[in-house]
Amino acid sequence: MARIPDAFIDDLLARTDIVEVIGTRVPLKRQGREYSARCPFHDERSPSFTVSPIKQFYHCFGCGAHGTAISFMMNYDRLEFLDAVDELAKRVGMEVPRDTQQRNVNPDSIDQYAALEAANTFFRRQLGTSEKALEYFARRGVDADTQTRFGLGYAPDGFSALRDSLGTDERRMKLLERVGLFSRNDKGHVYDKFRDRVMFPIHDRRGRTIAFGGRVLDPEDSPKYLNSPETPLFHKGRELYGLWQVRQANSKIERLIVVEGYMDVIALFQHGIQQAVATLGTATTPEHAELLFRNAPDVYFCFDGDNAGRRAAGKAMESVLPRMKDGRQAFFLFLPEGEDPDSLVRHEGASGFDLRLQHATPLSQFFYDELAKDVNLSTLDGKARMAERAKPLLAQIPDGAFGDLMRQRLTELTGVGARGEAPVQTQPSRTRPPPVSTQKRSLVRSAIGLLLQQPALALALEPTDTFSVLRQPGVPLLAELISLVRERPDITTGALLEYFAEREEAPALQKLASQNLPGEAEKWRDEFLDAMAQLEKQTLQQRIDELQAKQREAGLDDEDKVEMRALLLRRLAP
Ligand SMILES: [Zn+2]
Numbered sequence: 001m002a003r004i005p006d007a008f009i010d011d012l013l014a015r016t017d018i019v020e021v022i023g024t025r026v027p028l029k030r031q032g033r034e035y036s037a038r039c040p041f042h043d044e045r046s047p048s049f050t051v052s053p054i055k056q057f058y059h060c061f062g063c064g065a066h067g068t069a070i071s072f073m074m075n076y077d078r079l080e081f082l083d084a085v086d087e088l089a090k091r092v093g094m095e096v097p098r099d100t101q102q103r104n105v106n107p108d109s110i111d112q113y114a115a116l117e118a119a120n121t122f123f124r125r126q127l128g129t130s131e132k133a134l135e136y137f138a139r140r141g142v143d144a145d146t147q148t149r150f151g152l153g154y155a156p157d158g159f160s161a162l163r164d165s166l167g168t169d170e171r172r173m174k175l176l177e178r179v180g181l182f183s184r185n186d187k188g189h190v191y192d193k194f195r196d197r198v199m200f201p202i203h204d205r206r207g208r209t210i211a212f213g214g215r216v217l218d219p220e221d222s223p224k225y226l227n228s229p230e231t232p233l234f235h236k237g238r239e240l241y242g243l244w245q246v247r248q249a250n251s252k253i254e255r256l257i258v259v260e261g262y263m264d265v266i267a268l269f270q271h272g273i274q275q276a277v278a279t280l281g282t283a284t285t286p287e288h289a290e291l292l293f294r295n296a297p298d299v300y301f302c303f304d305g306d307n308a309g310r311r312a313a314g315k316a317m318e319s320v321l322p323r324m325k326d327g328r329q330a331f332f333l334f335l336p337e338g339e340d341p342d343s344l345v346r347h348e349g350a351s352g353f354d355l356r357l358q359h360a361t362p363l364s365q366f367f368y369d370e371l372a373k374d375v376n377l378s379t380l381d382g383k384a385r386m387a388e389r390a391k392p393l394l395a396q397i398p399d400g401a402f403g404d405l406m407r408q409r410l411t412e413l414t415g416v417g418a419r420g421e422a423p424v425q426t427q428p429s430r431t432r433p434p435p436v437s438t439q440k441r442s443l444v445r446s447a448i449g450l451l452l453q454q455p456a457l458a459l460a461l462e463p464t465d466t467f468s469v470l471r472q473p474g475v476p477l478l479a480e481l482i483s484l485v486r487e488r489p490d491i492t493t494g495a496l497l498e499y500f501a502e503r504e505e506a507p508a509l510q511k512l513a514s515q516n517l518p519g520e521a522e523k524w525r526d527e528f529l530d531a532m533a534q535l536e537k538q539t540l541q542q543r544i545d546e547l548q549a550k551q552r553e554a555g556l557d558d559e560d561k562v563e564m565r566a567l568l569l570r571r572l573a574p
Pocket of ligand 1: 039040041042049060061062063064065
């Protein structure tokens with residue numbers, strides 16, 4: 001997030017009308033100063049989703065969804081942060097600062113994308129002239145439409161077909177090597193990496209080719225599958241094959257099905273199950289899990305029923321547990337011996353495969369089945385071992401109903417409570433705002449609350465900030481907010497929240513920002529200045545108390561006495 005200057009984000013959010021951005025996607029109704037709608041992020045009958053043009057942010061009182069125009073684009077259009085920024089910048093005609101853009105937009109990577117696209121075109125053209133490659137796809141039942149949709153191709157035999165065709169100059173050669181299309185032997189000789197293979201281009205989330213997978217035609221050849229190596233553009237632990245096509249085919253993705261191979265994705269797709277993606281020869285990583293759930297609430301993992309499949313499922317489970325926020329579900333489907341999704345959907349059709357998905361094992365059940373393996377739950381030792389295994393895993397589940405139910409299940413199974421002993425998350429959770437216990441604390445809170453409603457209030461303050469030494473919770477945050485507004489006087493509520501988005505204070509700030517304060521904006525100013533004046537007074541008193549304590553213990557020196565007199569006089573002032 002830090003890669004784009006804050007000033008640019010502020011400027012972008014200031015020029016973007018959040019009501020317009022959301023309004024083109026969700027029907028909004030005007031209600032006083034705000035707009036309301038039925039929440040696009042959860043199912044509801046009466047509208048609890050509000051958009052504030054003044055604060056430039058949205059908030060749902062039902063599910064807690066909230067954020068700026070940027071986060072709306074990320075959540076609704078399922079864009080990455082930088083892509084959402086790009087998209088909004090385009091709307092208002094701003095140019096995202098070049099030198100600060102991520103790897104995928106620097107001029108060098110533009111050339112790399114071009115080289116990959118040229119290779120893609122080359123492979124696709126070769127497919128048209130290769131009888132055996134066409135025959136391969138025909139045999140696997142892949143029709144011409146699907147071939148086009150997935151950009152399938154063929155890399156010819158020999159060591160230099162691609163090289164001869166595209167590597168026409170030194171620069172091009174270097175580019176093609178950087179994007180992983182060449183190999184190099186001991187003598188430094190460069191040759192085509194993919195030879196006599198059918199080719200599957202791998203797309204990023206914007207549909208650009210970033211790598212390739214190649215599969216042998218002759219079952220005797222090996223390796224059966226070959227992927228591009230990791231390159232500046234391609235990190236296999238972060239990409240999912242087929243996600244681009246899934247997003248093209250579904251306006252709303254209800255579920256994602258994670259399979260193992262390219263052909264599984266393609267066969268399912270052609271049979272009408274257009275929500276399948278594949279990991280690229282790796283176990284499911286935490287990045288994958290995040291990407292999956294960002295795109296769909298329900299995720300189904302398909303694995304072979306053998307031991308390797310169970311192990312892979314175990315890995316996937318570990319990656320998804322920390323991402324199991326409420327509203328998300330994960331399922332595990334184990335396939336019969338010798339079958340894969342490709343063969344199954346051809347034998348049983350989409351309805352047969354769907355039926356299997358409907359009977360997939362929920363994460364909760366798979367979790368306890370796995371942990372109970374080789375454990376005898378009728379013995380005390382067995383129960384203890386089970387609890388021992390479960391606790392560190394359960395501790396990773398985010399706060400919420402799912403986590404509660406999982407812990408409850410452990411208690412049912414073993415009689416051991418998992419709460420309390422398990423590491424407790426230290427982040428303040430949305431459902432439990434910091435308690436407003438003392439009067440002092442509520443003063444700081446109300447100042448922060450007012451600032452979040454109307455950041456410009458900070459500009460009305462004398463720039464002394466003596467209060468910042470006050471030893472009270474929230475004071476450093478208040479000081480930070482004030483200095484932030486001074487630096488960026490036009491900052492909106494939404495932009496402030498964006499600034500704190502990654503910080504642990506974010507949920508509390510968001511809660512304060514979404515309050516609707518009673519009264520008029522003019523009154524808020526007085527209220528704010530009054531709160532700040534009281535904080536200054538408390539600071540004064542804190543120092544007086546310190547000096548008095550010192551007086552009792554060690555006595556005051558001359559300098560202290562002068563200070564004390566000044567403080568006492570100031571305390572008397574109105
Ligand atoms: Zn909602």
